[in-house]
Amino acid sequence: MKVCRQSFCWLATLLVFLCQTSFAQQQQTINGTVLDATTRQALPGVTVSVKGANAGAVTNANGEFSVRTTHKLPLTLVFSFVGYSPQEQTVTDASTSVNVQLSSTEILGQEVVVSANRTTQSALESPVSIEKIDSRAIKAMPAPTFYDALANMKGVELSTQSLTFKSVNSRGFNSNGNTRMLQLIDGMDNQAPGLNFSVGNIVGITELDMDNVEVLPGAASALYGPNALNGIVLLNSKSPFQYQGLSAIVKSGILSESGRSKGTTGYYDVAVRYAKAFNDKFAFKVNLGYIKADDWQAYDDRDQSLLNGYDLKTGNRSNPGYNGVNLYGDETNVNMFQALKPTAFTPGNPLSNGIAALSAATGGLITPQQIYGAFMPDSAKTFVSRTGYNERDLADYDTKNLKANVALHYKINPNLELLAQGSYGTGTTVYTGADRYSIKNFRMGQYKIELRADNFYVRAYTTQERSGDSYAVGTLGAGINEAWSPSREKWFPEYFGTYATQGLTTFSTAFQQALGSGQNxxxxxxxxxxAAKGGAAGFHDAARKYADRERLMPGSKGFEDAANKVKDKPIPGDASGVGAKFMDKTNLYQGEFMYNFKNQISFMELMVGGNYRVYALNSEKTIFAVDDNGDEFRIHEYGGYVQVGKRLLEENLKLSAALRYDKNENFEGQFSPRLSAVYTFLKTHNIRASFQTGFRIPHTQDQYIDLLTPQARLLGGLPFLRERYGLNGPNVFSLESIQAGAPKPYTFREFKPEKVEAFELGYKALISGKLLIDAYAYTNTFKNFNGSQVLVKVTATGQEVYSIPVNYEKDLKSWGWALGLDYRLPANFTVGGNVSYNKLRNEDELGGFQAMYNTPRYRYNLNFGNRNVSQSNFGFNISWRWQEAFVWSSSFVGPLVRVNNLGEIPAYGALDAQVSYLFPKPKVTLKIGGANITGKQYIQSWGNPTVGTQAYASIGYNL
Incomplete structure (x- = not known):
């Protein structure tokens, strides 16, 4: 408490100092207006700065600005805005209004970014690779949403799990719900604290309120802390001071894909934004957005069981052990040969009596074991699985998403702003993990209070996650099966008994006939x-038909009643039945600050920052482990960083170094250094080099999960959980060693955070103001890579199966490169494209370890467009995106099946396009567009839905 009081007093003193020093010199105010030279409309968001000084402002919704400065007259104002030619205006009299008209043009490479160094700088001079979409580009993008447009960025890929749930990735190790890519919305971590993944834009920023998106591929932990292992996505909303008034957009269209239950369905997207600044002190904004559609559907029926000698190419529903990719309940399987053995050789039942009678008829020449093996298939090919249900009969495809945001802003002085912000999202969508999850009536809120200036910020926020009525689709399928016919007590005995009866009868009949014909x-x-072997397929059909005779059919009352009971019962269920409901009410709390000493130190750049975070786990004791008092855990983390920078060689060489330290209570502290250099020559040519590190602390489930599933108990990797379940003894073996026939006791290594060391070289240049070139090459070395290990514990009563996260013993190494070219043609037409390459270098050394690199080697994007053709207010944009086929590794088949090279994600190309027209006086924009308008269906990751064409038309006001 003493430390907290001292810290608070220090912080309060600092804030008072900041407030007071801003008025230390005599100020004068310069007012004016900025208009579009063609339309004569006001231009909001134009940056107005005093040349040679720190003073500046941004125009409001009416194009008005007010600059306060202590700079002596005359002075020069610089007006800059993305997509417009910069302009300078000399001011000799502060009392005279300054009126400026900017001419629209396409100026490449002039974006200002902040994510690369946490400071404002030109994108050309960024020390690392960075991609950006600003609000002007968002309006012109040929994609249904700005989040979809991220796929057009260089080196960035998306994994589509549903219409409203997409995961962003870069530089390999793609996954659904990517936990190696950090996403920040207005500075707040957008991960669901208990589910452990960024929830796309379900709880985020509407298109109307989106100011810009910055994507920084590659390690970024030195400045952004844990989990920025593969990069960060920064989404920043608009200020109510800069963007005022009412804005609205209504978008409607269709989703079309022939494999769905109904091929073509409607799509609706509505958003409203209102912002008001009452004066230069107080402003607020309100945002609402709503999306509704029938979702894309997952219906891959390929056999991923890999049982009975079948594989993905040869497997089909005739395989008794069939396990369809998007069918559920059929994951439950039993080896019939082994299961029937006790019955076959235990006297007193019809099967053993029949076998014994046949053996006796031969005078013992043919043994009971030989007879059993004759009418049963080979032991390696007698796996039988339950009959599964299609995903479309289990998942809730009625996708909807409601987003709401309110923010209050108060300017204590022109350079010091206090704000409070709340964002809330709720909806229904589908997510892919080890199972498919129907995220139904999910709710998440993020609430923040922040004090900020151009050289510091202090913020505190919380993320409140509520899983609602979410459930595991695969578990639901298994639960429905168990509800009408329990596997162990009824379904499998009926199946095996029917098969054995028919097999033995066929064998006996053929045997008697052969003896009667004179054969020995x-x-x-x-x-x-x-004869018995030849009739095996028929026996299987008859056995399944008999065991399934009372099967609950989708749409029936019995099916719906059973499904509702399973969905309402928390995972994993209880003695009365299986439960599929995902219970999670975990909260995250974080406080953080950053201070830039630019006003105190002029010869170099110095920045410091830090944060403190708490996870409050709450699954109502269904998912996470509990302590000795029966309470779920809290996880505490803290970290801090310092960054220094210096310009040399007449400011053409920019050097920077950063060092961060982070500590999670369950793991050793982590240092994350970063070094970078950018050399500028010929004004617009920049060569950059950097060494970066990143790390990922195992997420909340990897630390504390304790969940019994039908296939295995999922455990966190912390030592106390291993001890709780006795996994440190000599009777615990790896699944691989048992499958190889040579059980080997498993020895645990220390469970550590993942780390990456990354080197990057890059070149970025703007040639003649027309050609923008951006290229980079990188190498990554991952240490302590986090994977899962299946363990089998042998006990006096049988076996217990566990799945637990562990670190890979060796390093994983990857490398890649990318090249982007954009060219400004005459009349402001633009053409461009980018290509990226990513490869895992030591893939052949992995053995049975699942690295899940899951990334195509090559992918490219091409684009052509014009935001305002010949100043006619007509615009268009066309893009083509393509990626090659690649092999996906996944645990989607379940924790007991470890398969590298699970299946191929086919290559695909998609054409997106839009045309728009602006009516200047009513401020109305009409837009017609489509994604994947060629209609070629594709999937982006294993088990995920097939994506078709999305066509739409929108009308927007005051965009």
């Missing part, structure tokens, strides 16, 4: 065995 017992046995 050995010849008759061979004849009968051939």
């Amino acid at each position: 017992p050995q010849q008759a046995f061979a004849t009968a065995a051939a």
